[in-house]
Amino acid sequence: MRALAIAATGMNAQQTNLEVIANNIANINTTGYKRAKAEFSDLIYQTERAAGVPNVANQQTVPEGINIGLGVKTSAVRNLHTEGDLVATGNKYDVAIIGRGFFQVEAADGSTLYTRDGAFNTNENGEIVTINGARVVPNITVPVDTTEVTINRSGQVFARIGNATDLTELGQIQTANFVNEAGLKELGDNLFQExxxxxAPVIGAPDDPAFGYIQQGYLEGSNVDPVKEITELISAQRAYEMNSKVITTADEMAATVSKNMR
Known part of the structure; x- marks a missing residue:
């Protein structure tokens, strides 16, 4: 009975949907996290009667056919790169991007990865790094006797060294844009890969046309909406229950047929 197999694909799809929702809820407080959404598409159809063919020889054509769908499949799990709410931290090295763009960080193998998590600090050499120790690209080093650090909306990093009257420019934070942000690969640790x-990434300075600007002392929170996730969770649960009910009903119908054949 096809209904059993069809309903099984529906239960598998909703299981995937539930896992995606669970991951969103788990990351509700993760800095720079982008919520994911499972996308589904129907499977192939089994044609029992084709439309548009003659009903009998040289007679009128059949206006509608008989096509039975064979279920559903997960076609994609897509990240939604909408902005999260800003969270004030007061930390002089914390920065958030308002608008489009990703910070660039250096991976262990020397390649460049991308993140919206601007929770930065300095390492033992004074280099600006992520909370996991990856250096920000391009590399910016803060002198040991720095008493004040200022990062403007254009990504320029200034420092007051010692008791100097004037600020010294240490470097420029650059950001990257992508034509298709949803096509980035998630690596964990708030990192994405091209x-x-x-x-390919389009590199530019913050606040340039088509690039977001920098806000010092803030972090971008997760864009997960708790109310929306709970709604999606209930919807997935109901869909799972309905597919389960189809399996139970199909099994009961098969049992009735088997009983009558005895």
Whole structure:
């Protein structure tokens, strides 16, 4: 009975949907996290009667056919790169991007990765790094006797060294844009990697046209909406229950047929 197999695909799809929702809820307080959404598409159809063919030889064509769908499949799990709420921290090295763009960080193998998590600090050499120790690209080093650090909306980093009257420019934070942000590969640790689907990064300075600007002393929170996730969770649960009910009903119908054949 096809209904059993069809309903099983529906239960598998809703199981995936539930896992995606669970991950969103788990990351509700993760800095720079982008919520994911499972996308589904129907499976192939089994044609029992084709439309548009003659009903009998040389007679009128059939206006509608008989096509039975064979279920559903997960076609994608897409990240939604909308902005999260700003969270004030007061930390002089914390920065958030208002608008489009990603910070660039250096991976252990020397390649460049991308993140919206601007929770930065300095390492033992004074280099600005992420909370996991990855250096920000381009590399910016803060002198040991710095008494004040200022990062403006254009990403320029200034420092007051010792008791100097004037600020010294230490470097420029650059950000990257992508044609298809949803095509970036998630690596964990709030990091994304360029892929063929995302396209090559377009590098620029914050506050340039098409680039977001920098806000010092803030972090971008997760864009997960608790109310929306709970709604999606209830919807997934109901869909799972309905598919389960289809399996129970199909099994009961098969049992009735089997009983009558005895």
């Amino acid at each position: 892929t063929v689907a995302s396209g």
